[in-house]
Amino acid sequence: WSPSGVNAQSWEFVVLTGDALEAVKRANVEQFDKRVEAHPDLDRPDLTGPYRQRQVALGIELFRLVGIGREDRDKRREWTKKGLRFFDAPAAILVCADKEAPLLTSIFEAGLVTQTIALAALPFGLGTCIQRAAVNYPDAIKRVAGIPDSKRLYIGIAIGYPDPGYPPNSLRSTRETVEALTAWQSALPHPIPAPP
16 A cells, blocks of 8 residues: 555565575575676666765765774675575565666666565564665566566565564664755745735
């Protein structure tokens, strides 16, 4: 029941468990170890300005919690691999859409349904991690998971029972204030001319 513009329901899902999940994990890590450049189905330009600042602040705090120093490249690579393995969760969901689906509509709806899945998991005691990096190697993932090339992989969701003692699970990212992100308009800046 996730919102869907004009009820298009452009989303599709591939739920990975067992051998299929292990094959995707291996494929992701193999691509990374071979230093294959990430080439997700959706272009993801580098963040700049305040968006990059927020990303860096989150990374610093996350690495502090897991004991990874700024210059420790080996531990950073291992952390990246852990993400490519869906943080070793017992299940993962790939949110996809058919390449024929309108791109902007399907991207927006993929975001809506992804958050809906994450929220729907909570009453069952499940935790999720929404992961962009999990779909960085779509060709390899599609090959090992039997996903047709006619699909675009948008995002991955790791899903399982959270470990409350695992330091990253205590991380609460900072948020901009409502005032900083909201413009309240109650009057028009220029009067609307009367019709002739």
